[in-house]
Amino acid sequence: MVAKRGTRSKKKRESAPKQRNLNEKNAKRYLRQLGNGNFSEGDWFISLSYQDKFQPETMEQAEKEVGNYIRRLKARYKKLGQELKYILVNEGGSKIVRFNHHLVINSLDEGLTRDDVEALWSKKPKGQKRERIGTVNAKYIQTNENGLEGIMTYMSKDPKGRKRWSSSRNLKRPVSRPNDHKYGPRTLEKIAQTPDQGRDYFEKKYPEYQISEIEAKYYEETGWHIYLKMWRRVGRMNQ
Structure with a gap:
């Protein structure tokens, strides 16, 4: 999630890496x-x-x-x-x-x-x-x-x-969806600088999801970005 205005992007299924090679x-x-x-x-x-x-x-x-x-x-x-x-x-x-x-x-x-x-x-x-x-x-x-x-x-x-x-082909595949519009720069900065990078905040905000990964990064051009990987508790993942 990034602090910027605009319409919400549609969720999309992540592509499996074309080269079945785990170096990357x-x-x-x-x-x-x-x-x-x-x-x-x-x-x-x-x-x-x-x-x-x-x-x-x-x-x-x-x-x-x-x-x-x-x-x-x-x-x-x-x-x-x-x-x-x-x-x-x-x-x-x-x-x-x-x-x-x-x-x-x-x-x-x-x-x-x-x-x-x-x-x-x-x-x-x-x-x-x-x-x-x-x-x-x-x-x-x-x-x-x-x-x-x-x-x-x-x-x-x-x-x-x-x-x-x-x-196997019957596995649920990861999907991603940018969630850019909900958070302003100050909100993201405050969340990102908490000791747990906002894990407690997002677990309370999205109780129907299990957070498997969270990462906060700061970029000079665009400010704070927070990346979440979350699995819906019935098996489907959203971001």
């Missing part, structure tokens, strides 16, 4: 927003790796392997009358970083256990018995400093190898 700040921010708006305590964070015999040679091979895993998950969810939601990050491919995958997926109240989710990271080579592709660890997301926010920050960290991310 906006891609990291988008990924965190996507996670915060669709997942919560009790959902699953899954890490997958490969034993030597199944280690992919290229990112494309790794994406195909984890894509097969996701298809198996989708089939299991569909059988239980549910729909899989996920965010996937693929990483590796350098001399020092082996291919690995990280997912956040929605959990189910019944019918699917953590052991089931882990067991699906397996394959049956022709003429051989089914075996685990590599190490797999699924854990429930908890509400603490290492909860969802910590997981999304970890998933968006700068890679040591290549990194690509994708998500």
